[in-house]
Amino acid sequence: MSGIRFKKHEMRGMIMCRGIIFDLDGTLYDFFTPSKIALEETWKRAYNDSLVDTYNNEWLFEKQNGEYLWKLIFWDKLYTIKDQKGYQDISKNFLTHVIKEAWPLFSANNCQVLADTWWYSFFDNIKLEPWVIPLLERLLEREISTGLLSNSPRGIGEIKLQVLGLDKYFNSSNIIWAHDVKAPKPSKTPFYILAKNLGIHVNKTLVIGDNYNTDILGAKNADMYYHLYEQGKEDQMIKKIEKHIDKRFT
Incomplete structure (x- = not known):
């Protein structure tokens, strides 16, 4: 109680x-609302910068329970890796690792760029x-x-x-x-x-x-x-x- x-x-x-x-x-x-906004901004950047090959990665745009798989996989990897590795917070290096695991279509350099995008968007939106x-x-x-x-x-x-x-x-x-x-x-x-x-x-x-x-x-x-x-x-x-x-x- x-x-x-x-x-x-x-x-x-x-x-x-x-x-x-x-x-x-x-x-x-x-924590959750700015995290959601940051994820949307991160994927938007990947899409606008043509980092996402939609033809060969159509499966990421399939939906499950009303949500895109690219989004669901990110959250699943984030919390799975946090639990497995004992992380208590989200750093740029941690985000780079999560993005690489969730969206293997991106190169290591692109994962770092996207991790930066998530990071700065998150801190722009916490209140x-x-x-x-x-x-x-x-x-x-x-x-x-x-x-x-x-x-x-x-x-x-x-x-x-x-x-x-x-x-x-x-x-x-x-x-x-x-x-x-x-x-x-x-x-x-x-x-x-x-x-x-x-x-x-x-x-x-x-x-x-x-x-x-x-x-x-x-x-x-x-x-x-x-x-x-x-x-x-x-x-x-x-x-x-x-x-x-x-x-x-x-």
Whole structure:
């Protein structure tokens, strides 16, 4: 069951939370929509630059469940390779490999060009969820510690923060890139490290993330409270958070 969970003594008015740890991808911004746009732009470039031999590769334009095979194969290869190789994020080299596996008709050089197209289109289209900045400002006002815990590698993660304008709120003092500590979520280790860095006890910490298998299980492993973020239910989430941060701390 999703939602913030509290122990009985805390529901009677004791401290609810002194700190909130956020996930990044899929929580503070929508990963899937800009990824779809980037894929469309990548294929459009391949087609417009005549990199696609439509006569000898007609099968790529067949449809399955209403979607072109070129699109379905890309997503299948992307997630299959991520799982097999243990990748936590998408880099240019990773994209080049995925494109070569999904669309073997392209040369290695063309795959690199298309990977660049996907990359720049993705970063041109990522946007913060509209509730993020107002909530972060509210937490600052209430002197609630905030942290960011992500399975993204540091390099790519820092680019995301800059593009999204989140580097104002998150820096080396309140971020854990799980790759740096060699313990990706749902390991409890990065949760413990971040709580220590923030100066808050684990049982006074709330974790907000969109992935049950990483964010929520990780919070459970670390004995922290949690809220499973669902797009479209932001108002419910914010009301719960504000209700509990407005409690008088004792």
